[in-house]
Amino acid sequence: GLSFTQSLIVILAGNLTYALTGLASVQGPRAGTTCFGISRAPFGPRGNRVPSLFNWITQVGFEIEGTALIVFAAIALAGEAGLNPVPAWLKVVFLVVAVAIQAVLPVLGHAAVLKVLRLLAIPFVILFAIMAVFVAHRYTAGPPSASWGAMTIFLALVIAAGGLGWTENANDYSRYLPPATGKRRIVLAVTLGCMIPSVLLEVLGAALCAALPRSGDTKPSGLTVGFPGWFVVPYLVFAIAQLFAINTLDLYSSGVTLQSIVPKLHRIACVGIDTVICLGIAAYAVFSSHFYGLLYDFLLFIVLWLAPWCAIYLTDSWLRRNRYDPASLLARSGGRYFRGSGFGWPALIAQAAGMGAAALWLNAYSPYVGPLASRLGGSFGSDFSVFLGLIVSGAVYWLLAGRTVRAEGEATPAPTS
Numbered sequence: 001g002l003s004f005t006q007s008l009i010v011i012l013a014g015n016l017t018y019a020l021t022g023l024a025s026v027q028g029p030r031a032g033t034t035c036f037g038i039s040r041a042p043f044g045p046r047g048n049r050v051p052s053l054f055n056w057i058t059q060v061g062f063e064i065e066g067t068a069l070i071v072f073a074a075i076a077l078a079g080e081a082g083l084n085p086v087p088a089w090l091k092v093v094f095l096v097v098a099v100a101i102q103a104v105l106p107v108l109g110h111a112a113v114l115k116v117l118r119l120l121a122i123p124f125v126i127l128f129a130i131m132a133v134f135v136a137h138r139y140t141a142g143p144p145s146a147s148w149g150a151m152t153i154f155l156a157l158v159i160a161a162g163g164l165g166w167t168e169n170a171n172d173y174s175r176y177l178p179p180a181t182g183k184r185r186i187v188l189a190v191t192l193g194c195m196i197p198s199v200l201l202e203v204l205g206a207a208l209c210a211a212l213p214r215s216g217d218t219k220p221s222g223l224t225v226g227f228p229g230w231f232v233v234p235y236l237v238f239a240i241a242q243l244f245a246i247n248t249l250d251l252y253s254s255g256v257t258l259q260s261i262v263p264k265l266h267r268i269a270c271v272g273i274d275t276v277i278c279l280g281i282a283a284y285a286v287f288s289s290h291f292y293g294l295l296y297d298f299l300l301f302i303v304l305w306l307a308p309w310c311a312i313y314l315t316d317s318w319l320r321r322n323r324y325d326p327a328s329l330l331a332r333s334g335g336r337y338f339r340g341s342g343f344g345w346p347a348l349i350a351q352a353a354g355m356g357a358a359a360l361w362l363n364a365y366s367p368y369v370g371p372l373a374s375r376l377g378g379s380f381g382s383d384f385s386v387f388l389g390l391i392v393s394g395a396v397y398w399l400l401a402g403r404t405v406r407a408e409g410e411a412t413p414a415p416t417s
Helices: 004-015 018-023 027-031 049-080 088-102 104-108 110-138 148-161 164-174 183-215 220-224 229-261 267-287 291-301 303-319 326-330 345-360 371-375 385-411
Strands: none
Touching: 004 148, 004 183, 018 164, 018 183, 018 303, 027 164, 049 088, 049 164, 049 229, 049 267, 049 291, 049 303, 049 345, 088 104, 088 229, 088 267, 104 110, 104 229, 104 267, 110 183, 110 229, 148 164, 148 291, 148 303, 148 385, 164 183, 164 229, 164 303, 229 267, 267 291, 291 303, 303 345, 303 385, 345 371, 345 385
């Protein structure tokens, strides 16, 4: 129900949170390990299993979403070939082939992932330019304006799927940069590199949505209604390729996160576990009529743990001046961050406090609406769960652990190269 202007405001404001992704990328080069390896510093080696489990579930959820969209695109391609309706057995084939293909690159590792993503960059820019011309030609005024409360709900969705939603992956890739890489360069590169294409794509989607009512087409394949018939097939083929690329990033990060929970697991075993789970739940999503509702709820509910964790992670990095002891981060027992029990209680308490605060203002209608969310924002209510989660958990962690973490940072030698 948002107008195009309201959508534009939400998109621009929501994608500013890619600055969080940038800030969550500066620890990797100094620490030399993955995101949830670094997360052991505030949470402790044992306590870190709590947010690691949340993150693993989140990454698998994004993989399921991407796999379902790949299958939907394949079904649309089959429809373009004249197969309508697509039989159930063929949908199953699409599912099995999709999860098999997406498992390949994460097993090959970071270098292979990077090479494939670079190859996709140029054709992606060309495809975007063509789509932008088509949509600009069809654009018309959007639907009536919604309340400010409704805008906050979709702002939370944009943040969860964008800047905040990538923070838990950031250092999985930045860790390959030299330790001496400037923090400002990392933050700017990640922030702008993520924000600019995300804004452009989401504005294009909002404009296309505004144009769709003119088409008179009410088929579920409305995704492609804004494009001429000859363009639909190359669009779907390339969409599938891009979805595989995104799923590769999620599958790689979910694998290294699972290793932080169970260090003995080999990367191939981690990818295999994720693939089997992804196949089973994606099958339900594909054959369910509630896919978009499930996606909406998923994106909102991950805010409950992700915003508090992000605030703790960044506050800890700031307090210790981005100084980490790599050997202690990787130690299974003992080390600087074990602190006698393996649990970083200030971080765990701050995580719980932030999650409780975020739940007060979460609006995942209809399964859950927090008490504050239902009282403000008109008939739709409102959603400030992201901001409450960030502020409360960051403040609690700073109060409980500020002095101790500063001392840890001062006692940790700065990197020499």
